Amino acid sequence: MSGRSGQARARVLTGVLLLALLLLVPAALVVGGSAEIGARDALRAVAAWLGLADPLPGHLQTIAQLRLWRALVAAAVGASLSFSGALLQGVFRNALASPSVIGVSAGASLGAAAAIALLGGLLPTWLSGGLWSPTPWLVVGGAFAGAVLVCMLVVRLATVDGRLSVPTLLLVGIAVNTCIAGALAALQSLTLDDFQIARAILAWTFGTLDDRSAAHALLAVIALSAALAVAPWVARELDLFAGGEQDAQALGVHLARTKFLALGAAALAAAAATAVAGQISFVGLVVPHLLRSVVGHGHARLLPLSALGGAAFLLGADVAQRALLGHLALQPGILMSIVGGPFFLYLLWRERRSTVAW
Amino acid sequence: MVNAAVLLEARDVEFAYGTGAPVLRGLSLELRGGRLVALLGPNAAGKSTLLRVLAGSLRPQRGAVHSAGGALLALPVRERARRIALVPQALSSLPLQTLEDFVLGGRYAHQAGALAATRADREVVARALIDCDLAGCEHNLLDELSGGQRQRALLARALAQQAGVLLVDEPTNALDPEHQLAVFDLLARLARDGRAVAVVTHDMNLAGQYADEVLLLARGELCARGAPERILQPAQLVPVYGSRLWFGSFHGRPCVLPARDAGQAEPGLPRSDQGPR
Known part of the structure; x- marks a missing residue:
């Protein structure tokens, strides 16, 4: 991929993805089973929400608004997971790294579940209390703590003398995912009698976009913005990571700062995504991977495009499956696992020879 | 020539990986501007480790490396990269970049957080590619280059760093005789221009023909140093x-x-x- 053509493709792709998002948000208001909203009404609902038009009659405006939150959450979660995946793949110099593969999503899940269990009595406010209740922030905090702990563990276990062993990385991912699945199951069985808690935790493991509120959307957007803000400070540095950490250091890269920023942002984005929508795999793996084959390996282009592409991807997948399956629509976490598992196998198959050292 | 400024100096450096046996045992040397120094020694003598300690990539357990009077490791990492360029034998993984983008990596320490390379950066890179006989390959991906071209790509990137000290680890391994000579011609010219150049090599004849001084390393100690005629x-x-x-x-x-x-x-x-x- 020459630098110039990568740049041109990146520009075209940015336009295409922005256009797709612009079309997908109103589309998300139209599709769905419980109420018929036409394309014109959908646009009016968005305008009304922005204060530019009269609201739709009766409950239609509310339904449109719920669908809008769902769409915003889907876009923000997709962007967060994909951006997180692009950062992790850069730090670990491997296309097989992603929040779900190395266990960061699972860590966030366990943190969120632990927070829910501890906050058990306060739980109803998570669903109805809105922005100013402390509960959602504590759940996100729990998810973030879990994600950061897993990140630290993976970095510690998978790097030897500043070199990363890819087999070790993937094995650590397996071990971490297994441990956390066990801990999560234990937590679920302990809280089985408390219907509220058990249901909320179960919903996490599926990954849900149902009943999303303004609080969910705002949480996801704030965390995503904070994570995106580090991109200019790590993009060029991650490019130089490609030859190995010691090589990057010899070129003047501050290793500790770069890893701290990149992994912190990756953990934050993945944690917020997991806290508002549960564990969703695949997005963080595949979107950066596909984009890299179009715009090249430069992180200055790859990182922002990953966020944009992830947003369009998850929102598009959600809109598509609701349009096609209607009431049968799957939770996005389930959908992504069904498609993601085989894709991961394909990736392993294709790259089985390409881990050649220079 | 003898009184040229000392650009890099190791004092009584001792280094071990983890808790293993020391690889470098109380080693002292200085690199002066204008001189090409060849580091010779059998396998496992500690040559590559010495280069990485001199570059500041590894922290010695005892002793210190000084650059222009101050402790090297006290300098910000970018400043180190502006003073010292390290050419490794090979990279631990092959970046999927064009040659030009790869060599632009050498400009990182000179760019203040800017994302885009300036015209001046590109000129430095073009110059480095010409010096390493790689002009015309700018837009090739690294994995499309031959082993010898990749080795010269590493050298070109180090040249783009425009550092006063050049530490080169076995630069002629994958090269045919003509390119071996070309690399040493270039290193000698860089030294004549005032840089301090240290090159690790197993080729005693190239060392004998080009080096101003030969350092002989064995088991982590400096066992002889002097003019090639005296050491070889x-x-x-x-x-x-x-x-x-x-x-x-x-x-x-x-x-x-x-x-x-x-x-x-x-x-x-x-x-x-x-x-x-």
Whole structure:
């Protein structure tokens, strides 16, 4: 991929993805089973929400608004997971790294579940209390703590003398995912009698976009913005990571700062995504991977495009499956696992020879 | 020449990986501007480790490396990269970049957080590519280049760093004779321009023909140093490399070859113990 053509493709792709998002948000208001909203009404609902038009009659405006939150959450979660995946793949110099593969999503899940269990009595406010209740922030905090702990563990276990062993990385991912699945199951069985808690935790493991509120959307957007803000400070540095950490250091890269920023942002984005929508795999793996084959390996282009592409991807997948399956629509976490598992196998198959050292 | 400024100095450096046996044992040396120094020594002598300690990539357990009077490790990492360029033998993984983007990596330490390379950066890169005989390959991906071209790509990137000290680890491994000479011609020219150049090599003949000074390393210690004519002699090399060497001379420069039957008389060639002094 020459630098110039990568740049041109990146520009075209940015336009295409922005256009797709612009079309997908109103589309998300139209599709769905419980109420018929036409394309014109959908646009009016968005305008009304922005204060530019009269609201739709009766409950239609509310339904449109719920669908809008769902769409915003889907876009923000997709962007967060994909951006997180692009950062992790850069730090670990491997296309097989992603929040779900190395266990960061699972860590966030366990943190969120632990927070829910501890906050058990306060739980109803998570669903109805809105922005100013402390509960959602504590759940996100729990998810973030879990994600950061897993990140630290993976970095510690998978790097030897500043070199990363890819087999070790993937094995650590397996071990971490297994441990956390066990801990999560234990937590679920302990809280089985408390219907509220058990249901909320179960919903996490599926990954849900149902009943999303303004609080969910705002949480996801704030965390995503904070994570995106580090991109200019790590993009060029991650490019130089490609030859190995010691090589990057010899070129003047501050290793500790770069890893701290990149992994912190990756953990934050993945944690917020997991806290508002549960564990969703695949997005963080595949979107950066596909984009890299179009715009090249430069992180200055790859990182922002990953966020944009992830947003369009998850929102598009959600809109598509609701349009096609209607009431049968799957939770996005389930959908992504069904498609993601085989894709991961394909990736392993294709790259089985390409881990050649220079 | 002898009084040229010391650009990098190691004082009593001791280094071990983890809790293993020390790889460098109380080693001191200085690199002066304008001089090409060859680091020779058998495998596992600690040559590559020494380069990485000198570059500030590894922190010695005892002793210190000083750059222009101050402790090297006290400098910000970017400033270190502006003063010292390290050319590794190979990278631990092959970046999927074009040659030009790869060599632009050498400009990182000079760019204040800017994302785009300036015109001046591109000119430095173009110059480095010409010096390393890589002009015309700018837009090739690294994995489309030959092994020899990749080795020169590493050298080109180090040149783009425009550092006063150049530390080069076995730059001629994958190169044909013409390119071996071209690399050493370039290193000698860089030294003449005032840089301090240290090159690790197993090629004693190139060292003998180009180096101003040879340092002989064995088991993490500096066991001899001096002009090539003085070091590339049986008295110095045999204790370190063993006796299967042939010593001669070529145009007045010392010449050392691995010799299967060293020590046995062979008509027409001087015996190793009769080599010219």
